[in-house]
Amino acid sequence: MKFLKTSKNKMALQKINKECRKLISSSFNLAPQKSKFGIVYTLYSDRFNSIEVGYAENDKILQTKVSQSDLILLDKKIGRAKDLDLLIKTLNEFNIYFSRKLTFKYSDILIKHLSTLGWPVGRSLYKQRKINKKLSFAQI
Secondary structure (H helix, E strand, O other), X not given: OHHHHHHHHHHHHHXXXXXXXXXXXXXXXXXXXXXXXXXXXXXXXXXOOEEEEEEEOOHHHHHHHHHHOOOEEEEEEEEEHHHHHHHHHHHHHXXXXXXXXXXXXXXXXXXXXXXXXXXXXXXXXXXXXXXXXXXXXOOO
16 A cells, blocks of 8 residues: 555656656756866956956956056966855955955955965065974973
């Protein structure tokens, strides 16, 4: 008796699934989007004392951006646009907001947060502290 009830339930679920698939239009793309790898970068403006973070799809786009402006490329690495969105949301949680075009006012705290979050900041503005520990053995 139980077997008949479960088989009827399974058949009903299969019908519902088929009907739901018919209702969903083919114009919706329900597959997860694969984000492309590109370049995440950090630029510095000496004139405005500001930091700009961003994402470029390839190295040529980044080079044209740097050459057209008076910004200095601090560092770059391979990343995704999703990484930039996550960085912005995390910095907002730290009450650090961008002013325009993902430009932040330079501060040591900003650079420290960027470095801690794994964002490329280079070594020219922020020097990571290295802690060397020496172990000494007590001799008896």
